[in-house]
Each structure stands twice: as structure tokens, then as C-alpha cells.
Amino acid sequence: MMKRCTRCILPEDFPNIRFNSDGICNYCLEWDRRWKNFDYGQAKEELKRIFAGAKDRKRRYDCLIPYSGGRDSTYVAYLCKKKYKLNPLLVTFNNCFMSEDALRNILNTVQILNVDHIFCSYRPEDLRSFYRTMLINAGEFCSICTSGINYVRIKYQKLFNIPLVILGTSSRTDEQSPFEVITSHPFYVRKVLLKNGFENGQVAAFLLRRHFEWGVLEKIKAKLLGTDYQEINLPDYVPWNNQDIQDVMEEELGWKTPDKKKDHIDCRFASIKYYLKNKQIPHFIFKQEKYSQLIRDGQITREDALIELNKLLKIENEDPAELKDFLRFFDLKMKDIENREKKSHLNFISKEDLEIKESLISKIASLPWRLYKKLTFY
Ligand SMILES: [Zn+2]
Known part of the structure; x- marks a missing residue:
């Protein structure tokens, strides 16, 4: 046991x-x-201050919301528009395998909330070969979606010079997998793609540098030109209770969830993520992290979570219903994903590499930056 x-x-x-x-x-x-x-x-006051600051900029949009059509990002859009009276721009990254539920929810939400929305597609052939490469060499594909979502958020923030980016992910209730389990860090994705025949330009066009990876000159330029922006996770400021969110959305947005127990309804291949992880780490159940968060937050009991966990453990080696569709979509054979070699992100990047790289970047970035701030503000 x-x-x-x-x-x-x-x-x-x-x-x-x-x-x-x-x-x-x-x-x-x-x-x-x-x-x-x-x-x-205190968090409410802080949020008020952030929103007032964004509105004061008097830009075309007060905030940008990366919008998947899933529950959390829909609730973010709802709160921003209806409760906080912000003028948001919603952007959706089209990975070409969004679920029908997500697509329907997006169209419906945009209409009911009466907001601007951009559906951004990235060259589907390039995108598909990125996914294939990650699957074949590192046994996962989620890192490309994460990169794609970064792509749309960075592109459109810049295009409209939007002062605030608001995300729906929560360190309180969402699964927080350690580095040993999964990563979508751009260093790693870049490395896998470059090692497998993609050209530098092709990779750089897709893997945009995130806010924390900006160099000093970029930061100073952004401050001077007024193009800098703030990024927040809304669930870090307000209560984020699954049942309450579900109730509000059913009532206010005509929200439909075919299976309320199912998470991540925006991805057609969500089940494959779990399936592939079990090929690398037997008996590893992603949901145990989510359940653990909900237990800590008092949203479910440990007993109920254990019952659900045991159900998942029983079916861990069964092929998900979406497997055939998945293989066909990415033009893969079963042998491409069986992963007897236990390939994973760890073959390409170690925690130490990442820490060294990150601390170098932050050291280089922060020293002159602090000096600059001193010179200009005091
Ligand atoms: Zn614990």
C-alpha cells in the first residue's frame, strides 16, 4: 500500500x-x-488599484484575456466585463484541436458579454510539425499549446499596447506540477525543436520571449515608450470556488458542461496528456495534484478524492477513446508514442540548467535595471 x-x-x-x-x-x-x-x-484593494491604473492609461483595451473557452478563462472574462466594468480583448489560440464544447462556449460568451474577440491561428502545418516533434522526442505535446498561448498573448498585448494581461490560472486550486513531472519552459521547447531540424528563424517566430525574459534595454525602452504591461492571475485575488463558478456561469452565460467531473474541457485530447505521462511515469495521476489542491481549499473531502483517484488508477493502462483520432490527427503510429525508452523533457533540460540560466538572466537584467530606476525615480 x-x-x-x-x-x-x-x-x-x-x-x-x-x-x-x-x-x-x-x-x-x-x-x-x-x-x-x-x-x-487587502487583495480586493490591490485589485482595485491595478484596474484603476489600467483604465487611467486610456488605451483601446483595458486588459487582454487569453481565452481558451474553458471554465476558468470564461469566468475571468465574465468578471472583468460584468463586475469590474473593464473593456477587455479576448484572444484565443487555435491549436486546431479545440473541443466542440470550447468553440460553442466561445461564440456564446463573446455574444452575451458583447466583447471583442480574436481567434488566432498559427500556420497549421508548422504547428502540427512542432507537436509531432515534441511527441516523438519528448513524449508530450502540452508545451506547444503553452507556447502558442504565450504567442497570442504577447503578440496582441503589443499590437494594441494593452496595459494589463489577466490570466485564469490559480496557484491555489490548479495542479502545480513540479519540474520533474512536466515543463513547457521556452528553453526546453527551443532546444528540442532546434535539435530536430527546425531553423532558428522558424522557432524564434513562434517561441516569443515572455515578460520575465526581457533584457534590460527592452525594459527601459518599454518604460520610456509606455509599452510595459502588468500580468496578474485573477484567482490570486478573489475566491475561486468551482461550484460557485459553475452556478454563476450556468445562470448568466447559459454555460453547458456535458460532464461536470471532467476537467480541461477545452482540449479534445486532454485524456492523451494523462495517457502519455503514464508511459513515462507508471501510476502517475495528474488529477491527484488537482484533487490535493481542492482538499486544501476545502472544496472536496479527502475520502471523495481517494475514491476518484482509485477509479483513475484502475483505468491508467486503458487506451483513451480519443487515441485513434489523436494518432490520425498528428499522423503518428502507435510505436511513435509507446515510449519504451521513457523519453521526457528531462533528456533535454535539467533543473540545474534552468536555475543557472534563469538566475543569470535575472542577475544580468536586474542590476542595471535597479540602477536605472534609482536614477530616474529618486
Ligand atoms: Zn499533503
Whole structure:
């Protein structure tokens, strides 16, 4: 019998896990430090200040919302427009395999909220070969979606000079996989694509540098030209309860979820993500992270989570219903994804590489930046 945290359901073989004398894991304790005594009053004031700042810029749009058509991003769009009275631009990255539910929800939401929306497609042939390359060489494909979502958010923020980007991901309730399990870091994606025959220009056109990767000159230029922007995760400021969100959206947006237990309804191939991970790490269930977050947040009980987890463990080796469609879509054979060699992102990048690279970037970026700030503001 696998030992698990006595409070959440993370198992003893979870990366970097430690238990205290009560059997509670370090992930639970970390969560407590961040969220247990969270001050919503203070967060609300902070949010007010951020929104007022964005409106004061008097740009065409107050904020940009990366919009997948899933539950969280739809709720972000709803709150921004209806509650906070912002003028948002919604942008959707078309990965060419969005679910019908997501497409229907997008059209419906845009109409009901009466907002501007851009549906951005990236050359489908290039995109498909990016996905294929990641699948064949690193056994995953989610990193390309993450990169694509970055792409649309960076492109359109810049195009309309939007002062604020608002995301719907939450460090309180969403799964937070450690680096050992999954990464979509641009260093890694770049490395895999370049190693497998893509040209520098082709990769650079798609993998845009994120805000934290900006160099000093870029930052200074952005400040001077007024093109800098802020990025926030809305669930870090307001309560984010699944059931409440579901109720509001059904009532206000005519929201339909065919299967309420199903997460990630915006991706047609969500089940394949889990299937492929089990080829790398047997018995690893992504949902155990999500359930653990919800237990900590008091949204489900540990008993219910364990029942759901055991159901998932039972079917971990079954082929998902979408598998044939998936293989056909990416023009792959079963042998391309069987992954007997246990290929993963770890063959291309280590935690140490990443830490060294990141700290170098931040060191180089932050020193002259601090000096510049001193010179201009004091
Ligand atoms: Zn725990």
C-alpha cells in the first residue's frame, strides 16, 4: 500500500515530497503558508488599484484575456466585463484541436458579454510539425499549446499596447506540477525543436520571449515608450470556488458542461496528456495534484478524492477513446508514442540548467535595471 499525505492525497513517490511527524506533506504546508490566512480585503484593494491604473492609461483595451473557452478563462472574462466594468480583448489560440464544447462556449460568451474577440491561428502545418516533434522526442505535446498561448498573448498585448494581461490560472486550486513531472519552459521547447531540424528563424517566430525574459534595454525602452504591461492571475485575488463558478456561469452565460467531473474541457485530447505521462511515469495521476489542491481549499473531502483517484488508477493502462483520432490527427503510429525508452523533457533540460540560466538572466537584467530606476525615480 502506497503511503500518502494524511491531509491531501499525494503519494510518497511524488517528486521532492517530505512528510512531517503528523504525516502532512511539504506541499500542504507550503500551501498553508500562502493561502491559509489569505486576506481577501487587502487583495480586493490591490485589485482595485491595478484596474484603476489600467483604465487611467486610456488605451483601446483595458486588459487582454487569453481565452481558451474553458471554465476558468470564461469566468475571468465574465468578471472583468460584468463586475469590474473593464473593456477587455479576448484572444484565443487555435491549436486546431479545440473541443466542440470550447468553440460553442466561445461564440456564446463573446455574444452575451458583447466583447471583442480574436481567434488566432498559427500556420497549421508548422504547428502540427512542432507537436509531432515534441511527441516523438519528448513524449508530450502540452508545451506547444503553452507556447502558442504565450504567442497570442504577447503578440496582441503589443499590437494594441494593452496595459494589463489577466490570466485564469490559480496557484491555489490548479495542479502545480513540479519540474520533474512536466515543463513547457521556452528553453526546453527551443532546444528540442532546434535539435530536430527546425531553423532558428522558424522557432524564434513562434517561441516569443515572455515578460520575465526581457533584457534590460527592452525594459527601459518599454518604460520610456509606455509599452510595459502588468500580468496578474485573477484567482490570486478573489475566491475561486468551482461550484460557485459553475452556478454563476450556468445562470448568466447559459454555460453547458456535458460532464461536470471532467476537467480541461477545452482540449479534445486532454485524456492523451494523462495517457502519455503514464508511459513515462507508471501510476502517475495528474488529477491527484488537482484533487490535493481542492482538499486544501476545502472544496472536496479527502475520502471523495481517494475514491476518484482509485477509479483513475484502475483505468491508467486503458487506451483513451480519443487515441485513434489523436494518432490520425498528428499522423503518428502507435510505436511513435509507446515510449519504451521513457523519453521526457528531462533528456533535454535539467533543473540545474534552468536555475543557472534563469538566475543569470535575472542577475544580468536586474542590476542595471535597479540602477536605472534609482536614477530616474529618486
Ligand atoms: Zn499533503
